[in-house]
Amino acid sequence: MTESRPHAHDKGVRETDKPIVSLLAPEFEDDPVGSLARLRERSPLVRVGYPGGQRVWLMTRSEEIKSVLSDPRFVVDASKVPGHEGPSITELMLSSLDLSDELRDSFGANLALEDGKDHARLRRVLAPAFTMRRLKALRPGIEEMSAELLDALVRKGSGDLLHEYAAPLTSGVICELIGMDKADQPQIRKWMGEYANADADFTTSLQGLCTYTKGLIERRRAEPADDMISTLVSAVDQGGGLLSEADITSLVVNLVNAGYHAMNDFILNAILLLQDNPDQLALLRARPELLPHAMDELMRVVPSIPNAGPRYATEDMEVGGVPICKGDALTGSLHSANFDPRHFPRPEQCDVERVPKRGEGHLSFGSGPHRCIGAALSNLEGEVALDHLLLQRDSPELAVRRSALQYREVIPGGARLLTSFPVRL
Structure with a gap:
């Protein structure tokens, strides 16, 4: 374990007195690992600007992020903070979209935006879709889907690995899980891309x-199937107030979004990472049984979601020795935590044999009660994709210079997603 440096307030200079850090500064795009490392060694918490003009505490170290994400004194719903007034960060972002009341309601039943009993209720109705038994049953279909998409690309000899492989694979998986008909999936994928x-x-x-x-919902009510949507409709029809139809719509919209963009981007960036580390790719090809460990390591190094959603302090307290006031918003840099040398020896090195100590794994899926419910499904998709793309055949060759790859930001300072990935096979 490395020793942390003295905190700013220990020297008589409070962190709140320092200039606000802008994560939009060029240094965070040009050298995110190094820039975040400098913040991490400066203090466990720093003040940053956030979309909507709010000031937020950015947690930079794994220990503090895990602690806050598991602490019930921090909530994701700002209205649960005693005496809270004004819009939350999420509400400010939604208001900028000028949505109708109906569309605003589509964000209502969202695992990421609920606390306590409401969060547990939603998680309980979704949990059956993510059991190991259900995932095992999905695997043959994922394998078949991946093979068909890749075979089509190989026959062409070139193509766009994002739009002709990763996107149809990840959208197909989430559509299959939810119960969306195969004939409808191209249109759904178009909506996902526009989202x-x-x-x-x-x-x-x-x-x-x-x-x-x-x-x-109406079709599955008339003709139930063995899928998530039928299970959710049954929960509504059985009554008891566990779920409403509006909840189903909201859950589906949010699951589609969560299960699509991040995995597309992970598959592409994992390929780039392994091509940048040919010794690790060679090791993985020689020992394919390492693939589950490799998935953990790749998820650590190239997370698609850079920051945890904001948490609000319900009382005055200290986090990492830094005073926090009731109502303060905190977010955690998952990218910084995943490179924290306090938990990962040689964190900047990609090591497909790395096995973290229990409780010290990466935070790309979050931690605590809100840890991503689809983590195991994401790992399964990633394993199949990397096995088919890199282990069972020669790696796809990038058809443009690395510097020519283009990205788009979902929100300022948030995830940067590749817009295309042209390859030769």
Whole structure:
């Protein structure tokens, strides 16, 4: 374990008195690992600017992030802070989208935005879809889907690995899990792509997905199937107030978004990372049984979600020795935590044999009660994709210079997603 440096307030200079750090500064795009490392050694918490003009505490170290994400004194719903006034960060971001009341409601039943009993209720109704038994049953279909997509690309000899492999694979998996009909999946994938594209008509795609989901609810009510949507409809029809139809629509919209963009980006960035580390790729090919460990390591090094969602302090306290006031918003840099040398020896080195100590793994799926419910499904998708793309055949060759790859930001300072990935096979 490395020793942390004295905190700023220990020297008589409070962190709140320092200039606000802008994560939009060029240094965080040019050298995110190094820039975050400098913040991490400066203090466990630093003040940063956030979309909507709010000031937020950014946690930079793994220990503090895990602690806050597991501490019930921090909530994701700002209205649960005693005496809270004014909009939350999420509400400010939603207000900037100029959504109708109907579309705003599509963000209602969201695991990421609920606390306590409400969060547990939603997680309980979704849990059956993510059991190991269910995932095992999905694997043959994922394998078949991946093989068909890759075979089509190989026959062409070239193509876009994002739009012709990763996107149809990840959308197909989440659609299969939810119970969306195969014939409808191209349209759903189009809506998914527009959902996080600033140049597309966001409200039209969101409205289309909501309308489709409402129609699917009625079809599954008439003809139930062995899928998530049928299970959710049954929970509504059984009564008891566990779930409403509006909840189903919201859950589907949010699951689609969470299960699509991040995995697309992970698959592509994992390929780049392993091509940058040919010794690790060679080791993985020689010992394919390492693939589960490799998935953990790749998820650590190239997380698609850079920061945890904001948490609000319900009382005055200290975090990492830094005074926090009731109502303060905190977010955690998952990227910084994943490179924290206090938990990962040689963190900047990609090591597919790395096995972290119990309780000291990466934070790309979060931690505590809100840890990603689809983590095991994401690992399964990643294993299949990397096995098919890198282990069972020669690696796809990038058809453009690395510097020519283009990205788009979902929100300022948030995830940067590749817009294409042209390859030769």
